Amino acid sequence: MSSTQFDGDIDSFVSYLKSNRGLSANTLKAYRADLTACLHLFELRGVTDLNEITLDDLRSWMAVESRDHARSSMARKTVAVRGFFAWAYEHGVTNTDPAATLMTPSIPSTLPAVLTESQAEQLLDVAEQAVATNQYKGDGGAAAASGSGSGKAVGKTADKSADTVNRNEAPARADKRDSARVVAESQRNAAILELLYATGIRVAELVSMDIVDVDFSNRTIKVTGKGNKQRVVPFGLPAQRALETWLEQGRPVLARTATDAAKSRATNALFLGARGGRIDQRIARDIVHRAAREAGVPDISPHALRHSAATHMLDGGADLREVQEMLGHSSLKTTQRYTHVSIEQLKNRYGQAFPRA
Incomplete structure (x- = not known):
């Protein structure tokens, strides 16, 4: 600069x-x-x-x-x-204010991109299936590793030296570790997608969250938003299940891969990257884009998932101020953009379904 x-x-x-x-x-x-x-x-x-x-x-x-x-x-x-x-x-730095009448450029009013409710369901279903698929592959890989050397091979191992056995076991251990990491990352990705959609939080808010910010008893999260303003946002049962699976099974796996420096910085982080440190925004965005491709839905960003959550809440009858509170908007005018999206979707459904449209 x-x-x-x-x-x-x-x-x-x-x-x-x-x-x-x-x-x-x-x-x-x-x-x-x-x-x-x-x-x-x-x-x-x-x-x-x-x-x-x-x-x-x-x-x-x-x-x-x-x-x-x-x-x-x-x-x-x-x-x-x-x-x-x-x-x-x-403050007396200048004698006049030359910018007092400087006009701010008008910004075209564009509707935010959103998924339909069925597309959002499809996105989250595919993420959930990925957890189940990778879990199966991971267990299978571990079973294969532990089962190798049984049966006919038992008699032959007696003739091998200890060095040869160690060389054969090392790749199996490495495969097992890789399988566990893949499973953990799929569990993390599913939890991230579920939480983003369930709460409509910003990606910056997601990656800065700590484990203590999640209250499973009330099914709420404490979010620190723009200007360090805090708010409490509820989430549903699917997000709870995904978070519990990640915290109980996936997070410990990635935490073990952390270097000492990364571990000290990410001790309390809710979500971890592949190297065990606190996940960054770039990785979180990539997770959403990749999930959209795999699910066959329109390519979206985490912010579009936020738009989708807000729109679907309004479609379901939520009050505008409730959505404003959930999203952490300082101005109701910002939240009102989503009513336009809902109206556009209503017009589309009206045109398709009403006989005299």
Whole structure:
């Protein structure tokens, strides 16, 4: 990231946001990058004082940025710049607020992609079948390994040296370990899919969860969302079963593969990666994309699974504010997008089923 002579002011603004707005670390990072890029451009144009920047300058900056960025990105950048200059004016850093009338680019209203209820069922059924299939293969592999050397081979092993026996047993042990890991990963993947769909949580919230965040007695999870705001979200019986299987059978297998450093960082993590550390967002996203391919449903992301959960809740009669609370939306307007999805699905079903449609 380029540095500017205005870095001190940017630091002060970001510290102000962190203390007074409770924004997430990712949002603060994005705002800092947006402001640094904006003020660096003005610095290249010879600006040495924030008071020299005018509304026309800011509009010129927007014109330059809009060539390479989507409207959604430009909206965020504009919010960051407007917030910065409002703060600067209020705190006496500048004499005026040149960004006060800077317009935020309008973002086209697009409906979020969602699965139908039957497609969601198909996705989760395939994940559950994968657990059963891999469990069977894993048990079979272990049985084959333990059964090798029986029968006719018993008489021959007496003539072999101990070194030869050890060489034959080593691959069997390795195969058994690999089978156990495959089973564990399929159990983890099923639990991740079930939990994402059952609760509608964000992928960042999923990977940051610890075991203690799950309350099986009430069938709820404690979620830490944007701005470190916490909420409690319920989940259903299928998710409970998948989580219990993962925690009792799969997690201990992957935990044994962890290095000491990874183990110390992931001691309490709910979900683990293949090397025993806390799973990262990239792997969680890949799990969802791969599961969608295997299930033969439209390719979706974890966020689309979140959209699907919200839409299906509304279709089932849930109150809009209940869904808002579950998803952790600060604004009801954000949640209202899902009512449009439900209406679109209703119109499609109406067109297919109603004789006078």
